[in-house]
Amino acid sequence: MTYCLGIKTHFGLVMAADSLTNAGVDYVSKVQKLFDFSRPGERVILISNAGNLSMTQNVLTLVRRDIKNQAENDIYDLPTMFEVAQYLGKRVRDVADQNRNWMQQDKIDFSCSFLLGGQIKGEAPELYMIYSQGNFLRATKETPYLQIGEIKYGKPILDRTISYETQLDDAAKCALLSLDSTMKSNISVGPPINMVMYETDSLEIVHQVKFFDADPYLNKIRQSWEQSVKQAFQQLPSPDWQRVDTREQEDNWLSPSNIIPD
Amino acid sequence: MTYCLGIKTHFGLVMAADSLTNAGVDYVSKVQKLFDFSRPGERVILISNAGNLSMTQNVLTLVRRDIKNQAENDIYDLPTMFEVAQYLGKRVRDVADQNRNWMQQDKIDFSCSFLLGGQIKGEAPELYMIYSQGNFLRATKETPYLQIGEIKYGKPILDRTISYETQLDDAAKCALLSLDSTMKSNISVGPPINMVMYETDSLEIVHQVKFFDADPYLNKIRQSWEQSVKQAFQQLPSPDWQRVDTREQEDNWLSPSNIIPD
Numbered sequence: 407m408t409y410c411l412g413i414k415t416h417f418g419l420v421m422a423a424d425s426l427t428n429a430g431v432d433y434v435s436k437v438q439k440l441f442d443f444s445r446p447g448e449r450v451i452l453i454s455n456a457g458n459l460s461m462t463q464n465v466l467t468l469v470r471r472d473i474k475n476q477a478e479n480d481i482y483d484l485p486t487m488f489e490v491a492q493y494l495g496k497r498v499r500d501v502a503d504q505n506r507n508w509m510q511q512d513k514i515d516f517s518c519s520f521l522l523g524g525q526i527k528g529e530a531p532e533l534y535m536i537y538s539q540g541n542f543l544r545a546t547k548e549t550p551y552l553q554i555g556e557i558k559y560g561k562p563i564l565d566r567t568i569s570y571e572t573q574l575d576d577a578a579k580c581a582l583l584s585l586d587s588t589m590k591s592n593i594s595v596g597p598p599i600n601m602v603m604y605e606t607d608s609l610e611i612v613h614q615v616k617f618f619d620a621d622p623y624l625n626k627i628r629q630s631w632e633q634s635v636k637q638a639f640q641q642l643p644s645p646d647w648q649r650v651d652t653r654e655q656e657d658n659w660l661s662p663s664n665i666i667p668d
Numbered sequence: 669m670t671y672c673l674g675i676k677t678h679f680g681l682v683m684a685a686d687s688l689t690n691a692g693v694d695y696v697s698k699v700q701k702l703f704d705f706s707r708p709g710e711r712v713i714l715i716s717n718a719g720n721l722s723m724t725q726n727v728l729t730l731v732r733r734d735i736k737n738q739a740e741n742d743i744y745d746l747p748t749m750f751e752v753a754q755y756l757g758k759r760v761r762d763v764a765d766q767n768r769n770w771m772q773q774d775k776i777d778f779s780c781s782f783l784l785g786g787q788i789k790g791e792a793p794e795l796y797m798i799y800s801q802g803n804f805l806r807a808t809k810e811t812p813y814l815q816i817g818e819i820k821y822g823k824p825i826l827d828r829t830i831s832y833e834t835q836l837d838d839a840a841k842c843a844l845l846s847l848d849s850t851m852k853s854n855i856s857v858g859p860p861i862n863m864v865m866y867e868t869d870s871l872e873i874v875h876q877v878k879f880f881d882a883d884p885y886l887n888k889i890r891q892s893w894e895q896s897v898k899q900a901f902q903q904l905p906s907p908d909w910q911r912v913d914t915r916e917q918e919d920n921w922l923s924p925s926n927i928i929p930d
Contacts, residue, residue, distance in 0.1 A: 558820035562849035566894050567901065579904045587824035603909070613909040627904050632828050634903060638896030639829065642841045642889050647865070647875040 407594035408456035408555035410439055411584060412521045413577045414533040414545045415570050418608075419523045422581040422601040423454045428594050440600040441466065443473075443481055446610035450524040450531075451481055451490060452602055456555035457518030457538065458509075464501040465518070469494070487532035491522055495540035502538065519554040523604070531606050559591040560584030578603050578613075579627065586628055597621070669856035670718035670817035672701055673846060674783045675839045676795040676807045677832050680870075681785045684843040684863040685716045690856050702862040703728065705735075705743055708872035712786040712793075713743055713752060714864055718817035719780030719800065720771075726763040727780070731756070749794035753784050757802035764800065781816040785866070793868050821853040822846030840865050840875075841889065848890055859883070 410423040423440040437459065443451040453469075455462035472480040484490050502516065509516040517538040525531040533545035535552040545552050547570040553561065563584050568577060581601060588595045596619075603613035617624050672685040685702040699721065705713040715731075717724035734742040746752050764778065771778040779800040787793040795807035797814040807814050809832040815823065825846050830839060843863060850857045858881075865875035879886050 558853070559824050561853045562821050562824065563897070565849075565852050566897050575906055576901050578907065579901055582907070587827075590827050591820070591823045601907070615907050615909050617907075623905070623907055630904055631900060634896065634900030635825070635828050638893060638900070639838050639841055641896060642892055643885070644837055645840065645844070645863070645877050645879075645885055647877050 407592060408439060409553070409557065409560060409585060409588045409592075409595045410454040410456055410521055410555055411551060411553045411557075411560065411564070411581055412452075412454070412523045412533045412535075412545065413551045413564075413568055413572075413581060414523070414531060415550055415568075415572045415574065415577055416606075417572075417574045418606045419452070419525075419531050419533060419604040420574060420577045420581050420601065421452050421454055421521065421523050421604075422578075422585055422599060424585060424589065424595045425598045425600065426594055426596040427459050431594070434594070436598065438600065440602065442602065442611055442614075443469075444524070444611055445482060447527075448609065449482070449526040450604055450609060450611060452521075452523045452604070452611075453494070454521045454554070455518065456520075458514075458516050461498075461501055461505065461516055461518040461538075462520070464505075465494070465497050465520070468497045468500060485526070486529055487522070487524055487526055487534065490524070490526075491532075491534040491536060491542045491544075494520055494522055494534075495536050495542050498536060498538065499540040502540070521552055521554055525604070525606065525609065527609060531604070556588055556592050556595050560588040563587060574603050574605065582617075582624070582627060583631055586624065586631075597624075599624070669854060670701060671815070671819065671822060671847060671850045671854075671857045672716040672718055672783055672817055673813060673815045673819075673822065673826070673843055674714075674716070674785045674795045674797075674807065675813045675826075675830055675834075675843060676785070676793060677812055677830075677834045677836065677839055678868075679834075679836045680868045681714070681787075681793050681795060681866040682836065682839045682843050682863065683714050683716060683783065683785050683866075684840075684847055684861060686847060686851065686857045687860045687862065688856055688858040689721050693856070696856070698860065700862065702864065704864065704873055704876075705731075706786070706873055707744060709789075710871065711744070711788040712866055712871055712873060714783075714785045714866070714873075715756070716783045716816070717780065718782075720776075720778050723760075723763055723767065723778055723780040723800075724782070726767075727756070727759045727782070730759045730762060747788070748791055749784070749786060749788055749796065752786070752788075753794075753796040753798060753804045753806075756782055756784055756796075757798050757804050760798060760800065761802040764802070783814055783816055787866070787868065787871065789871060793866070818850055818854050818857050822850040825849060836865055836867065844879075844886070844889060845893055848886065848893075859886075861886070 413420040428434040440454040520536040522534040536542040599617040675682040690696040702716040782798040784796040798804040861879040
């Protein structure tokens with residue numbers, strides 16, 4: 407399984423990804439899922455991937471081959487992030503075309519997805535999510551983050567804390583906690599964790615970090631977080647319990663008696 | 669969709685459930701999913717349900733009919749919670765037997781699940797989860813909570829805070845936050861929220877509460893929680909960013925250059 411997320415705020419981008427991949431529970435490996443295709447000073451392009459590894463690796467290989475061959479319209483030629491997203495979607499479709507029928511006839515899940523974040527000089531930073539079908543959507547001010555893979559466990563912390571006005575440092579901490587929540591609940595998501603923080607208009611990546619298993623910083627923020635969460639509980643008011651006598655079944659909303667069928 | 673959870677600690681039980689049900693996004697209704705079948709002083713039995721509503725309603729109707737008919741081995745006759753769980757599993761199988769083939773041929777999801785919490789005089793409190801197939805498992809000291817329905821959004825808060833030694837009041841607040849996280853991320857889970865807190869050996873339900881939409885208490889704990897979460901962020905140390913010059917692509921772990929294929 408995989409969990410990758412991207413956050414786009416007024417101040418820039420944060421992208422983070424785990425590194426586990428598995429085919430069944432008895433074949434688990436580590437594989438990098440966040441890649442930097444930047445050309446400092448001119449464009450920053452970050453790509454992360456989730457889903458079928460044979461599909462995502464093929465897509466990224468085609469992207470790299472286009473770069474190597476200086477193909478027309480490789481990701482360094484395209485003038486906008488929108489067109490880079492279109493290009494990536496096209497490459498996803500190319501790989502799907504080659505494999506889909508073979509995989510479908512054996513009911514193998516060929517789905518894959520990508521996050522594409524970055525900035526091209528002259529444009530604002532952008533964050534896109536590209537689907538298995540090659541279509542894509544864009545992070546907005548209202549929903550400034552996008553996730554791929556095992557997305558549910560790590561979503562509540564994002565919903566409660568991230569807005570377009572969030573400082574980048576806070577967004578990065580939130581991304582780590584979102585990954586940490588996911589790793590705690592799903593053992594098929596795990597370290598190393600790769601994370602990049604990009605400041606709007608800097609046009610180069612200077613903040614990146616890789617956390618290995620049992621990283622002291624990860625342990626520290628997990629402990630600090632769990633302590634804060636427990637303290638926060640103490641501050642919450644208790645609910646106003648209704649002290650209903652369950653012996654008076656008729657007045658008790660929980661009672662099943664009034665819907666016993668004839 | 670549905671989200672129900674049960675927590676069993678040293679001090680008793682907490683059970684909570686939302687009340688939305690839907691067939692597609694264009695047919696959403698409210699339906700109670702947590703029921704109290706207690707006989708105060710003798711046994712406390714709480715049941716919540718998730719999954720196909722026609723299945724869960726049928727199961728509970730059979731349970732109530734057995735009570736009404738004073739059938740042999742209704743839930744008031746059975747001597748242990750283990751046997752109540754077996755009985756409920758048997759009723760799930762009865763309803764599945766009647767409907768499974770008809771539903772399967774049209775690919776309708778007939779799955780359903782139940783949480784069963786309570787205490788019978790002379791026994792310790794128990795918490796069980798009953799599957800669509802009628803088999804069941806039991807909450808333990810190591811994993812003192814069980815969930816059914818849309819379980820992922822609300823799991824991290826449980827994993828970070830609940831242990832077998834958690835006070836009941838804290839477990840109840842945590843259950844509400846777990847529900848609140850789920851409602852925030854999945855609009856097909858929603859109020860009214862029913863919640864019951866049961867103290868070990870009291871053998872009656874005296875703490876129960878029902879929260880309707882826009883309940884002031886729910887708003888208050890949501891606000892208080894989000895404020896605490898934001899404060900907690902401020903206290904987290906920043907990661908130790910590696911200031912890698914991405915222009916030196918060879919030394920950069922993010923670089924895709926070293927795996928560009930020939």
